[in-house]
Amino acid sequence: xxxxxxxxxxxxxxxxxxxxxxxxxxxxxxxxxxxxxxxxxxxxxxxxxxxxxxxxxxxxxxxxxxxxxxxxxxxxxxxxxxxxxxxxxxxxxxxxxxxxxxxxxxxxxxxxxxxxxxxxxxxxxxxxxxxxxxxxxxxxxxxxxxxxxxxxxxxxxxxxxxxxxxxxxxxxxxxxxxxxxxxxxxxxxxxxxxxxxxxxxxxxxxxxxxxxxxxxxxxxxxxxxxxxxxxxxxxxxxxxxxxxxxxxxxxxxxxxxxxxxxxxxxxxxxxxxxxxxxxxxxxxxxxxxxxxxxxxxxxxxxxxxxxxxxxxxxxxxxxxxxxxxxxxxxxxxxxxxxxxxxxxxxxxxxxxxxxxxxxxxxxxxxxxxxxxxxxx
Amino acid sequence: xxxxxxxxxxxxxxxxxxxxxxxxxxxxxxxxxxxxxxxxxxxxxxxxxxxxxxxxxxxxxxxxxxxxxxxxxxxxxxxxxxxxxxxxxxxxxxxxxxxxxxxxxxxxxxxxxxxxxxxxxxxxxxxxxxxxxxxxxxxxxxxxxxxxxxxxx
Numbered sequence: 272x273x274x275x276x277x278x279x280x281x282x283x284x285x286x287x288x289x290x291x292x293x294x295x296x297x298x299x300x301x302x303x304x305x306x307x308x309x310x311x312x313x314x315x316x317x318x319x320x321x322x323x324x325x326x327x328x329x330x331x332x333x334x335x336x337x338x339x340x341x342x343x344x345x346x347x348x349x350x351x352x353x354x355x356x357x358x359x360x361x362x363x364x365x366x367x368x369x370x371x372x373x374x375x376x377x378x379x380x381x382x383x384x385x386x387x388x389x390x391x392x393x394x395x396x397x398x399x400x401x402x403x404x405x406x407x408x409x410x411x412x413x414x415x416x417x418x419x420x421x422x423x424x425x426x427x428x429x430x431x432x433x434x435x436x437x438x439x440x441x442x443x444x445x446x447x448x449x450x451x452x453x454x455x456x457x458x459x460x461x462x463x464x465x466x467x468x469x470x471x472x473x474x475x476x477x478x479x480x481x482x483x484x485x486x487x488x489x490x491x492x493x494x495x496x497x498x499x500x501x502x503x504x505x506x507x508x509x510x511x512x513x514x515x516x517x518x519x520x521x522x523x524x525x526x527x528x529x530x531x532x533x534x535x536x537x538x539x540x541x542x543x544x545x546x547x548x549x550x551x552x553x554x555x556x557x558x559x560x561x562x563x564x565x566x567x568x569x570x571x572x573x574x575x576x577x578x579x580x581x582x583x584x585x586x587x588x589x590x591x592x593x594x595x596x597x598x599x600x601x602x603x604x605x606x607x608x609x610x611x612x613x614x615x616x617x618x619x620x621x622x623x624x625x626x627x628x629x630x631x632x633x634x635x636x637x638x639x640x641x642x643x644x645x646x647x
Numbered sequence: 648x649x650x651x652x653x654x655x656x657x658x659x660x661x662x663x664x665x666x667x668x669x670x671x672x673x674x675x676x677x678x679x680x681x682x683x684x685x686x687x688x689x690x691x692x693x694x695x696x697x698x699x700x701x702x703x704x705x706x707x708x709x710x711x712x713x714x715x716x717x718x719x720x721x722x723x724x725x726x727x728x729x730x731x732x733x734x735x736x737x738x739x740x741x742x743x744x745x746x747x748x749x750x751x752x753x754x755x756x757x758x759x760x761x762x763x764x765x766x767x768x769x770x771x772x773x774x775x776x777x778x779x780x781x782x783x784x785x786x787x788x789x790x791x792x793x794x795x796x797x798x799x800x
Contacts, residue, residue, distance in 0.1 A: 454712070516712045548693075548742050549730030552707040555715065560742075 283624055284640060285612050286632040287370040288572050289473070289529045289601035290361065292404050292411075293350035294396075295343075299403070303395035308388060317379040317392070319480035325494040328607020336360055336605055349606045350375060354407045361604050362410050365612050368629070368640050369410055371440065371471070372400060373529060377416030378444025378475030382482045390424035393417050397432055405437045409641055414442035414471040420481065422455060426462045433466030439636040440469040440527065445504035446477035446485070452508070452515030460521045469525040469636050474504050498575075502535035509536075510543060513564045516556045525635045526569045530603055534577040537591035540565060566593055570635045572601035573627065574610045582618070595623040599632040649799050657756045657796040660684065663721060667699050671800055677754060678703065678735050680721050684754040685735045686798045687724070692740075692749055696728035706732075706741065753799040758792040 294300055297316065301309040328334055331349030338356055351357045362370060376396045383389035393416040405411050415438050417425035425441070432438055441463050449455060451472075463470055477500070478485035485491070486500050505528050511517075518524060543561035551557070557564070571592075579585055589598070600616075603609040616624055632638065652670045660666045660679045667676045667689055674689035676699025689699040702725045705717035723741065724733045732741040738751030 520711065548740075549726075551732065551742055552704075552730075554712075555707045555709040556711050 284629040284642075285365060285367045285600065286629045286638065286640075287361070287367045287602050287604070287612075288471075288527060288599045288632050288636075289373050289574065289603045290357070290370045291350045291603070291605065292354075292357070292372040292374055292400065293347060293352055293376065294399060294403075295347065295352035300392070300395040300399055303398040304391060308391045308395075311388065312392065312395075317376075317383060317480075318388075319379055319382045319384075319476070321379060321476060321479050326607065327494070331607055332605055333607045333609060348375065351605050354404055357604070358408055358410075361602065362408070365602075367410065367602075367612070368642065369412055369632075369638055371632070371636065372404055372411050372413045373442060373471060373473055374400065374414070374416055375473070375475055377418070377442045378446065378473065379479060380416070381419040381444050382446055382476040382480030383418075384481055386418060386421035386424065389418040390421045390428065393424075394428055394431075397428065401432070401435060401437075405435070409437075412437050412439045412636065412638060414438075414440040415468070416442050417459065419443045419447055419451070419456065419459070422458045425459045429459070429462040429466055429468065433462065433468055438468065439638055440471040443470060443472045444476040445472055445474040445501075445508065446479065446482035448481060448483060450507050450511030450515075452511030452513070452517050454515070457517070457520065460517060460524055464521050464523055467637055469527055471527045471529060471636075472505070472508065473529045474501055474531065477504060501531045505531045506535065506539055509539060509565060509569060510561070512569070513543065513561045514554045514557055516554075518564050518568045519556050519558075524568060527572065527599065527632075527635055528569060529572040529601060530574060531571065532575055532577050533571040533573070533592060533594070533598060534579075534585075534588050536565075536571060536597075537588060540592065566597055570597055570599050570631055572599050572603075573615065574601045574603040575608050576610065576615070586619075589619075595626050596631065598627045599635065600628045651755070651797050651799045654796045654798050657684070657794045660796070663703075665699060665703070667697075670798060673800065674699075675752060675798060675800075676724075677796065677798065678724070680735055684756065684796060686752040686754045687733065687735060687738050688750040688752075690749070691726045691728065691731060692747055693726065693731050694728060696726050698724065698726050698733070698749060701725045701727040703735070706734075755797045755799070756794045757797060758794050 297312055300312060304312060326349060329337060330343060330345060332343060341353055361367060374396060377393050380389040380392040396416050400413050405413055415432055417428050429441060443451060476482060478490055491497055540562040547561050616627060654668055654677060655666060660677055662679050662682060665676055665678045667674060675686050676689045677684055677686045689697050691698040703721055704723050704725060705720035706723050708716045708718055722735050724735050733749050738749045740747040
C-alpha cells in the first residue's frame, strides 16, 4: 500500500457524502450469495451493460491515487476496493470524520430483468459492505443497496439491515422505467421512514437492461455527452417526488442526490414554482411552492461542481438554490474528477462552509459525528 | 378618494354571470356569486391579462393524489393567460394570498340613486364627465323598484 500522502491542514469538520466502495473481484460477493446465484454472477455478472462504456482518468480513476502494488482490475470501474488504502488516502489525509459509502452495484442490479437476482446481488453487496467495510472503520456509513424495481425485495432488505447503526440511507440508481415519485415505490419510502433512513440517489444503469434510453433522443455517442445528461436524470425525479405527493405522504423523508452537480437546480425550481401557480389545481395536494418541498426534503452533493468562467456566477447560483441549506459536500472518491475538500468552495463564508461540509449531511442522513458521540 | 359609481341594474348580472365595464378609465369585472356581487380589476397582477375574462370555477382541494374536491364553487376566477387563481370575494390569489392579489372593489345594490353627501348628482358628473349619474329609481310595470348596482373605486 502506498501511503505516501501528506496530511493537510483542515479547518472544518468534513462529512463526505459520496465514496464509491466496492469489491475488487466478483468472487468477493460469492460468500454472501446462494450457490446458484454465485455461479450465475461468476459466469454472467449483471447481464446488463451500463450505457457509459467509457470514462475519464485511468479506467475512470484518478491516476495519482492508483497504488502500483495493488492496481485495480480492469473490470470493476472506478471504485475503492482497498479499505486500508481508502482510510489512509481519503479519511486520514483529509480528516474526514464520516464517509457515506455509496458503492455502485445497486444501480445495475436495479436494471436487471430478473428482479430476484438483482435483489440477491444487492443483499450480497450489503453483507459484504458491512463485513468488509463498516466493520473496518467507525467512520464509514452505508447507503444500503436495494433493487428499486423490486419494492417488496427492497422493503425486506431494509427490514433486514436498515437498523444497522452504520446504515443511514437506501440507495437508488437514477435509471428506472418510471419516475421515483410513483406510488410503485412508496412501500420503499415507508420502510425508509420507519427505519429513519434517507434515500440516496446516484446515476449508473441509465439506458441499461429494463431502463429506458438515458435521454429523450436515445443514446449519446460519447462519455462527455453522457455526463451532460445527469441533470436530466435528477430533474425528472425531483418533480416526480414533489408532484406525486411523496413528501406530503412521507413528511420526514429526506433525499440526497449525488454526483449530479447543482447549477441546473435553480431554473428547475423557478420553472416548477411558476408552473404551479397556474396549474396548482391539477395537483392540489401540492399545497405550497414546489421549491419549498425541494428545499425542505432534497439535498444535492456538490461534486462535480460547475465552474463558470466568472467565479462570481457560482455564488449567485448557490444563492439561488439556498445552497447553504441544500448542498452537501462530496468527494466522489476515487473517480478521476473527484473533489479535494481543501480546494472546494474556499471563498465562501465560514458558516455556509460548515453547513455544506458537514451539518447538512448530518441532518439529511441522521448522523452523529464520532467526536460528538465520544464527548457525550 | 373613494367614489361610488353606478354601473347597471343588478338584474343585468344574474347569478353565475359577470359584466365587464369601464369605470373612470378602469376596466372592472362584476361577478354575481350566489346572489352576492363582487368586483375586481380586469387586469391580472402577473402580466396584465384581462383577468375577468377567465373561467370562474371552484377551489380544487385534494389531500392526496387522486383526490379532488371542489370548495367555494363559483368563487374562484382563473386568469385566461396563465391560469393564476383569485378569490373573487377578496381578490387574493390562491397560491399566495398575502403577496399576490388583484384589486377588489366594494359593490352595493341600492334602490335609490346615489347622491353624494354635500353634493348633488351634478357634482359627480362634473368630477368625471365620463360617468353619467342620474336618478335611477325605476318603477317597473308592476310598480316594483328595480335595484341599481354601484361599485366604489
